[in-house]
Amino acid sequence: MNRATELDLMRLLHGELPEDQARALRGRLEREPELAAAWARLERTWNGLELPPAAPAPSGFAQRALARARREAGNGLSWATWSAAPRWVRAAAAAALAAGLVLGVGAGSWVGRIGQATDETSSLTEPSTSQYGDPSLAETYWDSLSATETTP
Amino acid sequence: MGMESARAASSDPGWDVLARVASGEGDAFVFLVERHQDRLLRLCERLLGDIEEARDAVQEVFLKVYRNAGEVRPQGQVYTWLYRVAVNHCFNKLRRRKLVRFLRWESPAEEAETVPFDPPDGAPDPAAALEARRRWQATRRAIAALPDNQRAVLVLARFEGLSYKEIAAVLEITEGAVESRLFRAMRRLEAAQESDSSRVSRKEGRR
Numbered sequence: 302m303n304r305a306t307e308l309d310l311m312r313l314l315h316g317e318l319p320e321d322q323a324r325a326l327r328g329r330l331e332r333e334p335e336l337a338a339a340w341a342r343l344e345r346t347w348n349g350l351e352l353p354p355a356a357p358a359p360s361g362f363a364q365r366a367l368a369r370a371r372r373e374a375g376n377g378l379s380w381a382t383w384s385a386a387p388r389w390v391r392a393a394a395a396a397a398l399a400a401g402l403v404l405g406v407g408a409g410s411w412v413g414r415i416g417q418a419t420d421e422t423s424s425l426t427e428p429s430t431s432q433y434g435d436p437s438l439a440e441t442y443w444d445s446l447s448a449t450e451t452t453p
Numbered sequence: 454m455g456m457e458s459a460r461a462a463s464s465d466p467g468w469d470v471l472a473r474v475a476s477g478e479g480d481a482f483v484f485l486v487e488r489h490q491d492r493l494l495r496l497c498e499r500l501l502g503d504i505e506e507a508r509d510a511v512q513e514v515f516l517k518v519y520r521n522a523g524e525v526r527p528q529g530q531v532y533t534w535l536y537r538v539a540v541n542h543c544f545n546k547l548r549r550r551k552l553v554r555f556l557r558w559e560s561p562a563e564e565a566e567t568v569p570f571d572p573p574d575g576a577p578d579p580a581a582a583l584e585a586r587r588r589w590q591a592t593r594r595a596i597a598a599l600p601d602n603q604r605a606v607l608v609l610a611r612f613e614g615l616s617y618k619e620i621a622a623v624l625e626i627t628e629g630a631v632e633s634r635l636f637r638a639m640r641r642l643e644a645a646q647e648s649d650s651s652r653v654s655r656k657e658g659r660r
Binding site: 304307308312315317318342343345347349350351352353355357358359362363364365366367369371373374395424427 | 479482486487491494495498499508511512513515516520545551571585588589592593595596607610611612616617635636639642643646659
């Protein structure tokens, strides 16, 4: 089944198909099982979209909206929202935000790399004893023994 | 086209109400809100998936209307314009939500899972009520997983009952684009419903 037929099925479902075309398509649905299966699938999906009845607006909603509108109209500053700002101001702010993000991410990864490099260097330069703590008693013994052996 | 001639071209008396709002008539604003609040609330709830957020959104939409009533060019029906303002407002909210989610390293699945349960619908059969809730949850999850532009088209078509032409007017796109987005949305929803029903049958098989 091609896309045009699928779109026709959708139009039929929504009542958007002209009557003569709708009649022709209904005739095909009776003759073509594949088309009928696609139609059944479409109808099932459409009818399966169920939501609970919407809650009505709370009482006094309109009065509260009016009170808020008048309050905000009285306060000129409250209109200074982003949506009220000229397009170039919004564009400049967005560009500054993006630049800040890029700089932040870049600086973060740079600092991370420096830290990593410092760790790697420190592991190379630090004495090996730091890995084990103080020299053990056995090492001290062998060191002093070798010292006495070399002493004339 | 001037305001007067444009208004003459439009048959919707709602534009006159809007003109009265622009001139500062509080009663006209209350009338406008009361006339459209329920449908906008329903639309915003479907788009945002949260009733509290939807109430805030609708109030903000009417504030925008109050602010811009004098600047709007009458064209078509008032409710189409109101739908447009509401859809754009919800899109902005969804974008902000995505940004927050990105900054918090959350996945979209987490958002879909946070959709609250609805109160019991008063059905006498508890099992049927539970099943209805499960279906509602599945629908909400599936709608929440749609891209914003497909979600808007689907909600306007399925839950607001708008024609392709009306949806095109609300979203300022062509009817072809409406059809294409709806088609893609239906494909995704079909897949989501299939995976949901196979999950349910797996669960029931384990019992």
